[in-house]
Amino acid sequence: MSYYDPKDLRKFGNITEWSEELGTKFFDYYGKVFEEGALSAREKSLIALAVAHTEQCPYCIDAYTKDGLQRGVTKEEMMEAVHVGAAIKSGATLVHGVMMMNKVNKLDG
Amino acid sequence: MGKLKTQSLHKRDSELAQSNRQLEILSNGIFQDGELPTFAKKIKETNQFPLRPKKLEILQINVGYMCNQVCEHCHVDAGPDRKEIMTWETMEQCLEVIRNTGAHTLDLTGGAPEMNPNFRRFVEEASKAGIKDFIVRSNLTIIRANKKYYDLPDFFKKHNVHVVSSMPHWTRGKTDKQRGEGVFDMSIKALQELNERGYGMPDSDLRLDLVYNPSGAFLPGDQASMEKDFKKALMEDFGIHFHNLFAITNLPIARFLDYLIASENYEDYMYQLVDAYNPAAVKNVMCTNTISVSWDGYLFDCDFNQMLELPVASKVKHISDYNEDLLNDRNIVISQHCFGCTAGAGSSCQGAVAE
Numbered sequence: 001m002s003y004y005d006p007k008d009l010r011k012f013g014n015i016t017e018w019s020e021e022l023g024t025k026f027f028d029y030y031g032k033v034f035e036e037g038a039l040s041a042r043e044k045s046l047i048a049l050a051v052a053h054t055e056q057c058p059y060c061i062d063a064y065t066k067d068g069l070q071r072g073v074t075k076e077e078m079m080e081a082v083h084v085g086a087a088i089k090s091g092a093t094l095v096h097g098v099m100m101m102n103k104v105n106k107l108d109g
Numbered sequence: 110m111g112k113l114k115t116q117s118l119h120k121r122d123s124e125l126a127q128s129n130r131q132l133e134i135l136s137n138g139i140f141q142d143g144e145l146p147t148f149a150k151k152i153k154e155t156n157q158f159p160l161r162p163k164k165l166e167i168l169q170i171n172v173g174y175m176c177n178q179v180c181e182h183c184h185v186d187a188g189p190d191r192k193e194i195m196t197w198e199t200m201e202q203c204l205e206v207i208r209n210t211g212a213h214t215l216d217l218t219g220g221a222p223e224m225n226p227n228f229r230r231f232v233e234e235a236s237k238a239g240i241k242d243f244i245v246r247s248n249l250t251i252i253r254a255n256k257k258y259y260d261l262p263d264f265f266k267k268h269n270v271h272v273v274s275s276m277p278h279w280t281r282g283k284t285d286k287q288r289g290e291g292v293f294d295m296s297i298k299a300l301q302e303l304n305e306r307g308y309g310m311p312d313s314d315l316r317l318d319l320v321y322n323p324s325g326a327f328l329p330g331d332q333a334s335m336e337k338d339f340k341k342a343l344m345e346d347f348g349i350h351f352h353n354l355f356a357i358t359n360l361p362i363a364r365f366l367d368y369l370i371a372s373e374n375y376e377d378y379m380y381q382l383v384d385a386y387n388p389a390a391v392k393n394v395m396c397t398n399t400i401s402v403s404w405d406g407y408l409f410d411c412d413f414n415q416m417l418e419l420p421v422a423s424k425v426k427h428i429s430d431y432n433e434d435l436l437n438d439r440n441i442v443i444s445q446h447c448f449g450c451t452a453g454a455g456s457s458c459q460g461a462v463a464e
């Protein structure tokens with residue numbers, strides 16, 4: 001038995017049942033964020049896909065892979081987006097190396 | 110011609126070649142145990158049951174299931190091995206109806222309608238009937254399949270035919286995956302030839318529209334944004350023009366149903382369709398303004414019902430007894446495949462239907 005069940009994604013909307021006001025506000029906000037704006041809905045979908053990976057959220061990966069296919073996004077585009085996420089994630093790790101270097105230099109320089 | 114992917118389900122003797130087997134699948138499982146509502150139950154919620162026709166606008170005639178392609182998801186289960194072809198006798202009965210119908214659109218489909226040996230004679234006669242919009246659903250590759258078809262663009266132009274053609278994606282990889290190797294390049298060449306004759310050009314009266322249907326187990330995106338993306342890519346890469354893009358949902362029948370089951374996507378796909386159910390799309394589904402005629406002259410609510418062998422629920426069953434008033438007074442025959450017509454913005458042979 002896994003903690004994650006793909007079928008649970010369909011029940012996402014149910015969170016509103018236990019807190020109607022906050023749930024509704026969240027979904028209104030969420031819907032608004034993904035509308036066409038200064039960024040196209042297609043661009044937003046690719047950003048969401050990249051973030052879904054850095055957050056390692058299986059539900060979001062499922063949802064935004066499908067969303068991309070529906071928008072005609074190609075698999076090459078999807079993989080490039082995932083690499084953008086991965087690059088930022090690894091960059092964020094590595095840039096902390098400077099902190100480590102500072103500390104070494106201070107303590108043992 | 111590109112390498113063909115497969116044979117039709119009929120040729121393979123697949124159990125899914127049987128329409129009653131398909132109907133069984135569509136009524137069993139998740140629909141039988143109530144996990145998902147049936148289409149009838151869903152439309153009852155908004156008092157739209159039974160589904161009834163409005164004014165007849167489109168006469169869609171399927172002149173045969175033979176096709177030069179064997180697309181993976183074909184709802185007709187068409188292919189070179191299908192022998193069902195409309196005879197001239199049935200065509201004459203259709204012409205009689207075309208001359209007298211109140212419909213403003215005549216829509217010829219197949220298979221590849223051009224492979225019917227009497228196709229040209231039929232188009233010549235039908236074009237004299239003065240129907241406002243005369244559509245031929247041409248798969249594009251047929252134009253390049255054999256020398257005898259090379260002049261089709263000129264033939265279409267001569268008879269002022271409105272050409273509607275399938276194009277699953279603006280990239281070679283996705284197109285060939287669904288429709289067969291080499292299909293993309295041949296389709297591009299055919300589109301360029303149509304453009305050369307004036308088809309699809311801005312301000313041209315020679316209409317060229319494309320049909321997009323998804324290459325897998327997912328729904329089509331927003332029609333207007335897909336059209337924008339297709340236009341940009343086909344123009345930048347190949348200098349191709351076309352008028353409109355129709356985004357069509359794949360219905361879970363025939364080869365698409367076979368694919369859904371084999372790839373273990375069937376249940377998820379049905380969930381997607383039911384989740385995306387849009388009651389506003391119901392009043393404009395295709396069967397409310399269309400009659401579909403099969404290769405042997407029988408009448409159906411739509412091309413999908415034709416493939417499922419669900420005849421019209423009317424005394425008038427055949428083109429030889431055609432009576433528009435009687436026919437319009439009928440209940441439309443539905444099953445769970447109908448969820449494909451009501452998902453999101455809705456889907457018909459003319460694309461999205463919700464206003």
Ligand code: SF4
Pocket residue numbers: 176177178179180182183184185186187188219220221248
């Ligand atoms: S989808 Fe169209 S072109 Fe492809 S096999 Fe079916 S009838 Fe032929």
Ligand code: SF4
Pocket residue numbers: 394395396397410411412413414441442443444446447450
């Ligand atoms: S599948 Fe046919 S009968 Fe069912 S809703 Fe669509 S057009 Fe109507």
